[in-house]
Amino acid sequence: METNFDFKRHRRLRSSASMRAMVRENHLRVEDFIYPMFVLEGNNIKNEVPSMPGVFQVTLDRLVEEVKEVVDLGIKSVILFGVPNEKDEIGSGAFIETGIVQEATRLIKQEYPELLVVADTCLCEYTSHGHCGVIHNHDVDNDESLKLLAKTAVAQAEAGADIIAPSNMMDGFVTVIRHALDEAGFTNIPIMSYAVKYSSAFYGPFRDAADSTPQFGDRKTYQMDPANRLEALREAESDVAEGADFLIVKPALSYLDIVRDVRNNFNLPVVAYNVSGEYSMVKAAALNGWINEKELVLEKLTSMKRAGADLIITYFAKDVAVWLQESH
Numbered sequence: 001m002e003t004n005f006d007f008k009r010h011r012r013l014r015s016s017a018s019m020r021a022m023v024r025e026n027h028l029r030v031e032d033f034i035y036p037m038f039v040l041e042g043n044n045i046k047n048e049v050p051s052m053p054g055v056f057q058v059t060l061d062r063l064v065e066e067v068k069e070v071v072d073l074g075i076k077s078v079i080l081f082g083v084p085n086e087k088d089e090i091g092s093g094a095f096i097e098t099g100i101v102q103e104a105t106r107l108i109k110q111e112y113p114e115l116l117v118v119a120d121t122c123l124c125e126y127t128s129h130g131h132c133g134v135i136h137n138h139d140v141d142n143d144e145s146l147k148l149l150a151k152t153a154v155a156q157a158e159a160g161a162d163i164i165a166p167s168n169m170m171d172g173f174v175t176v177i178r179h180a181l182d183e184a185g186f187t188n189i190p191i192m193s194y195a196v197k198y199s200s201a202f203y204g205p206f207r208d209a210a211d212s213t214p215q216f217g218d219r220k221t222y223q224m225d226p227a228n229r230l231e232a233l234r235e236a237e238s239d240v241a242e243g244a245d246f247l248i249v250k251p252a253l254s255y256l257d258i259v260r261d262v263r264n265n266f267n268l269p270v271v272a273y274n275v276s277g278e279y280s281m282v283k284a285a286a287l288n289g290w291i292n293e294k295e296l297v298l299e300k301l302t303s304m305k306r307a308g309a310d311l312i313i314t315y316f317a318k319d320v321a322v323w324l325q326e327s328h
């Protein structure tokens with residue numbers, strides 16, 4: 001066709017699947033994923049989390065079979081959350097040698113030494129009040145909590161955790177944990193800091209899975225206000241200065257602008273946490289037949305890479321690993 005109009009023909013590079021693959025800018029790789037697992041105290045239990053179809057709490061005796069599935073799919077890393085039987089005011093279960101995450105870590109490292117175990121360092125699953133630190137005067141006491149978080153990180157490293165991921169949002173947690181790890185001889189264990197963690201309704205299903213709903217109040221005095229962007233840079237900046245090795249932005253989907261800001265301002269690996277509510281919304285729609293789950297999940301995880309994430313913590317890791325295998 002002859003035309004007098006002057007315009008660009010962008011469709012040339014979209015003309016076939018091969019052409020599109022050739023010019024594709026971002027890719028998902030199985031190495032990008034960290035798979036969250038919930039380890040329960042008790043025996044022979046594998047509980048599906050009602051608000052997270054396809055996600056299970058498992059006891060130690062059922063853990064190895066679960067981890068085998070993950071390893072067989074080519075996933076290189078898991079992040080562990082503990083669901084203890086007993087809780088107390090100070091969250092002792094988080095830092096005792098026989099704590100559930102420590103037991104699970106020892107077991108996994110014995111069976112699968114190559115699999116990277118990330119330990120989530122927080123107290124909320126272990127405190128009777130469900131907050132991420134110790135309570136004084138109806139609020140979480142920052143500096144008292146830091147001492148217990150440092151103990152937790154050291155206990156996790158002693159059990160064999162490869163990476164420490166503190167999610168508690170106390171000020172100074174990176175420096176205090178870094179010093180404690182170094183003093184205990186773990187100078188080579190990196191800290192994957194939940195540097196930018198918003199106070200988010202997207203965590204609802206996780207609190208069912210980890211039994212960590214606060215028994216009073218909310219987490220707004222320590223987790224960030226979703227309205228803020230500059231505050232995210234201040235949080236990331238202090239964590240970098242304190243010695244963080246990775247920066248997590250959480251949640252991911254409604255915070256892709258923040259993922260990009262963090263990517264543009266810092267040179268550490270950036271991790272997007274595709275949180276529980278983001279998972280459950282997709283699952284609910286998929287179970288109703290309202291969306292194409294596979295296409296939607298691949299699209300949204302790719303958008304996290306495009307926003308600048310190097311790694312993604314996601315409950316979809318196993319599904320995506322299967323889909324990536326199918327496409328090769």
Ligand code: PBG
Pocket residue numbers: 120122124132167168202203204205206207212274275276277
């Ligand atoms: C613990 C923690 C939470 C999540 C990860 N670590 C819950 C919270 O802060 O309430 C949420 C993860 C998810 O929603 O998938 N502090």
